[in-house]
Amino acid sequence: MALLGAEVNAGDVLFRGVAALFAITIVLVLGAMAIQMWVAARPSIAHSGWRFIVGRDWDPVRDSFGALPFIYGTLVSSLLALGIAVPISLGVAVFLTELAPPWLRSPVSFLVELLAAVPSVIYGLWGIFALAPFLRNHLEPFLGKTLGFLPLFQGPHQGFGMLAGGIILAIMITPTISSVSREVLRAVPDSLREGALALGSTRWEALRHTILPYARSGIVGAIILGLGRALGETMAITMVIGNRTDISVSLFAPGYTMASVIANEFTEATGDVYLGALAEIGLLLFAVTLILNVVARLLVWRVGRAPEGARG
């Protein structure tokens, strides 16, 4: 009997050990990446210091590395993407949980999630052949005519630029935001829905005053997950944003993003400082997306736990 017990135990110990090993591997890989990037970035940190983050001049030939245009491009294109994707995604999520007839729910959610499965280079190609010409010939002239008094919509119509990048990113992050928001809305107890309806509210009033407030932090989490994806997206946006190291207020003008510059210049980077500069951009991007994802997770967890107890 003791022998039998010992055997079972050995199996359990082995199982636990192997599982723990796999789990730890992830943490180690993450840590190793951070350390490796830090090490690679050190020459650049020593060379540029703070000028790296605030400098606007990126000229590897003269060893001048100011990454601000990339930071600007990443932030602006991602925020633009959020501005477009958030209303659409929330509309999709609300439609799928609150309004759509049951037979329509699965096919529509499936299609929306299919968008996430399209390889990003395909989005890029579509951007080059369809989106950019459309923007150049139709949308940008229209915006220039109607909203041209805003600095955002001034300048030549090129198709390739910040606007194209933002739209491509918006399409790519819509599945993320809408499917997470849908889960969050589904977690809202039916009793709240019924309570609101029984008070004589319309679906819209119930949504606005009881369901959305309840789901708010979870939806914010969904948006941040989408933002994380937009910040890190490389291929598609590199193909349409124009890749010019410039800071321009106009959305029609070409820009550059952190992920794009790493992808474009890494193969031709010579010298420790140049390589280090690209690594430092990577490190910044890594840190920003990591922090955003942690925040998003925390927010999603908060809505998952039903706030039954005292609040406020």
Added chain:
Amino acid sequence: MIQSLALARTSEATRESARTPARPSAAPDRPKMRAEALRAHFGKTEVLKGITLPVESTTVTAIIGPSGCGKSTFIRCLNRMHEVVSGARVAGKVLLDLQDIYAPDVDPVRVRRRVGMVFQKPNPFPTMTIRENVLAGLKLNGLRPKDTEELVERALRQVALWDEVKDVLSRSGTSLSGGQQQRLCIARSLALEPEVLLMDEPCSALDPIATARVEELIHELRERYTIVIVTHNMQQAARVADFTAFFYLGELVEYDRTDVIFTRPSEKKTEDYITGRFG
């Protein structure tokens, strides 16, 4: 609009109570609500098989019966909440002041404003404070009454909750105990001044003391409101209701004055149920 409804109802209530002092001994001339050949489905299952039942004005009507007999479905049909669940259908008529609430031109939102509902599990809105919960019905309907503080106090006094919560009005509605939450939900319904109040096993999640308070409350509300209460607790029906209906397997077996149902039921099934032989 709320004001005029309130006025109309108060005068009706005073007339009623002048004529029938304590307990309506016989049915008043016209019922407040009336279900006629009411059928309800969930998908392919027929849950209610043609119910015809009056709900007398300013009385308490109890619906009793074993689990799955359709009693909750029945009262959810009285304010068009049944159809909120997907796959649910209703056929037949429900008259509210002689108007069919299932007529094609009737807006369910309007019906629910006049026929309030209290659920089995207390469901105060967790994102709102106690004060906001009381005012939720008005806010949800886009009404902005001027004397909100007075309104909150009146609604909370009606449910005997004012003294317990008057100092914590800006705490979350879910910070209260279960019984307090349920009374808050009743106050929330009353703030809209409904004509009929539907209660779906309002005490099933409460302890005996909280239950006693809610029953006391039902007793007081009867003076002004028409109440329909679903309960699995026969003693409760006997204590609070003027009329009792016994449902079994989606059919109305018997409906009469409560004392008649509990002392001289005419159906064998009713007698078996209230004496605890099944259910």
